[in-house]
Amino acid sequence: MAVILDGKALSKKIRNSLKNEVKELKEKFGRPPSLAVVLVGNNPASEIYVRNKIKACSEVGIDSIDRRLPETVTQEELNSIVKELNEDPNVDGIIVQLPLPNGLSCREVVNYISPEKDVDGFHPVNVGKCTLGLYDQGLMPCTPAGVMKFFEEYNIPLQGKNAVMVGHSNIVGKPLANMLINANATVSVCHVYTKDLSHYTRYADVLCVATGVPGLIKADMVKEGAVVIDIGISRVNGKIVGDVDFEGVKEKVSAITPVPGGVGPMTITMLLYNTVKAFKMRNGI
Structure with a gap:
């Protein structure tokens, strides 16, 4: 009989460790790591994914910033919001929930996110580090x-x-x-x-x-x-x-x-892991 690889149990183990780490980081730096989640439109599946990500952040003590944009938002407006989050010193991780509505470029917005805050690991810089095995220097998908x-x-x-x-x-x-x-x-x-x-x-x-x-x-x-x-x-x-x-x-x-x-369960857990990692990298840890 096969060993069942239990993602729920492994996810819980990692989240418990992250929770303790987040608490220590908050005590040391005066704030916990933070994740900005950008959702465009009202895709029901995306709504569920975003809700689950925000709930997971709360469970381990990560601050979450929930940015909701109408389906009518232009590429320029979306890029501008990402730029604003890139420049916000209190934002450590940024994700733009995919897929985007028709007329918006997923590739363009992913490339617009700062590699240091790209906690999905989709930016070409992080893709390159993944390919080269430079896991400690970047954020992995x-x-x-x-x-x-x-x-x-x-x-x-x-x-x-x-x-x-x-x-x-x-x-x-x-x-x-x-x-x-x-x-x-x-x-x-x-x-x-x-x-x-x-x-x-x-x-x-x-x-x-x-x-x-x-x-x-x-x-x-x-x-x-x-x-x-x-x-x-x-x-x-x-x-x-x-x-x-x-x-x-x-x-x-x-x-x-x-x-x-x-x-x-491991996908969202690694998003939390990347957010904490991004915070640490930005603070020279």
Whole structure:
């Protein structure tokens, strides 16, 4: 039977540590770390994400600044607000909740955020540091960083292992593939255009999947004893499911993340981690 990699428990452990650290930083510097969250329009899913992020900040003692903008906001107005937050000495982290309404450029606004406050880890400067393995000098993308925490927490070795990343998005697939390479795994990256996906997945010692295709990975596509990280999340018939057929695969592998309760909780936790890290870096710690 596979070890279930418990994202809720790991997230709680990290948040408890952050809570203590935030308390110490507040005592030393007179204020806690702060996160500014910019939400444009009224996308219901984005509303939920923002609410969860603000609640998580409150739980560990991080100050949150909630900026709500109408869907009619122009790119120039949005850039101006980001510039204002960049220049605010009391703001340590900035996120602009994606996706943005039509007519606004996600890439432009991400590039406008100061790399030192880019707690999503999307700015090209932070992407470059991630690629080079300069983790201590930048802010890493939250979901891939959360996945790496699983390997650390559960003592899962990566060096010399065959790792397969299914999905090549800028947010998850590419940065996680680079992190695996930097951990000395031998990495293959697969995506929607890959021919015979199972040819790759069947040889993976470590299989990470982030496609948003429910149940894509079946038991016959997975190596006996592999470690499987399911990053996908979809709603099917009112139920939250991942990219991996969990019930079938868990009987075959050595470790697996569930959906929900696996990678998901770690994403917001690493956002909090990055906010504290940004505060410390700005204060020379």
